[in-house]
Amino acid sequence: MKKITLCCFLLIAVCFSWQLQAQTYTGDNLGVPNAINNTLPPVVSNANMPLTGNIGSEFSIDNVLLNITHTWDGDMTIVLISPTGTNLTLAAGLGGSADNYTNTVFQDGNPSITTGSAPFTGTFSPQGGQLNTVFAGEPVNGNWALRITDCCGGDNGTLNNYQITFTDLVNISECSIDPPLPLGLGSGVTTLTTINVAQTGVIGTNTGEYVIDEIVADLQHTWANDLEIVLIAPSGTQVALSTDNGGSSGLDVQSTLFFRDDSPNNIATWTGGAPLANYRAEGGATAHPVGSGAGPGVDLNTVLAGQSINGIWTLRLYDDVGGDGGTIFDFCINLIKNTQIGEVPAIVCPLDIVI
Incomplete structure (x- = not known):
């Protein structure tokens, strides 16, 4: 009588599918x-x-x-x-x-x-x-x-x-319909730009829920670290994206800031020159004026988990020092719908067969 060990892969896919x-x-x-x-x-x-x-x-x-x-x-x-x-x-x-x-x-x-x-x-x-x-x-x-x-x-x-x-309509990409808006020039000047998301859903990791892929701000300012940039969800929850970063020259030329949870870059380390491809949201205090580098870095989808995507999303830009100014040209939000349905296939091995 021989004992033969076979490595059999059982793909259990009965409950596994992808939403088309x-x-x-x-x-x-x-x-x-x-x-x-x-x-x-x-x-x-x-x-x-x-x-x-x-x-x-x-x-x-x-x-x-x-x-x-x-x-x-x-x-x-x-x-x-x-x-x-x-x-x-x-x-x-x-x-x-x-x-x-x-x-x-x-x-x-x-x-x-x-x-x-x-x-x-x-x-x-x-x-x-x-x-x-x-x-x-x-x-x-x-x-x-x-x-x-x-x-x-x-x-x-x-x-x-x-x-x-x-x-x-799995993904949602919405941008503000506001015209370019001035930033500054005085100390303590606040600029608001908004996006209206008409779709319904919540932020989360379950099938049918949405994740924030990125927040985009297209802007220019003659002294970048005068700016404090805060995202406000329709619920009123606030997340600091960047506070007093970029040094004196980071936004001298019109640039686009991308905020993503999967970014390896800490925006608090941006002290001048052109911004990197993307950053994590800074987090921390949102009441102006905010101290430089006040946040440890946060995930947008963690802070806003369970909240509705529907309604007015606001970008608040605060210029905390006079003498310099700029323009916010655009503000966008990109949301991705989770579409996996069911469990991941199970692989079972080995299987002993006795002959």
């Missing part, structure tokens, strides 16, 4: 011969979207794909209907006596379908408007119906395929 950033749903009631017929009711094909969220905040419509055979395209009116009943005409009365819609894709930002010709192979904008404009704010959950009406006798057709693809 794009989801495609196919309509029903496809391939019914000659159903597109003026003597019959309109053909309706429903593509059911099981997820929840709204167009513009959690999802966008990436595209609608059609394949239709018909011997007189100009007879047809093709309409997309949302679960709430909003209608968007994709194409109506186009193509004249020519035949078919073959691999026709409707997607925002492309030439109108009215510029095409049968069989309309390619990518076009809908005739009635942009998908994400017409359906902005509407819930995605439910049946997205494609309705095809045939106006005239003598020619018939078949809906062979209808698919609608949604994109999960």
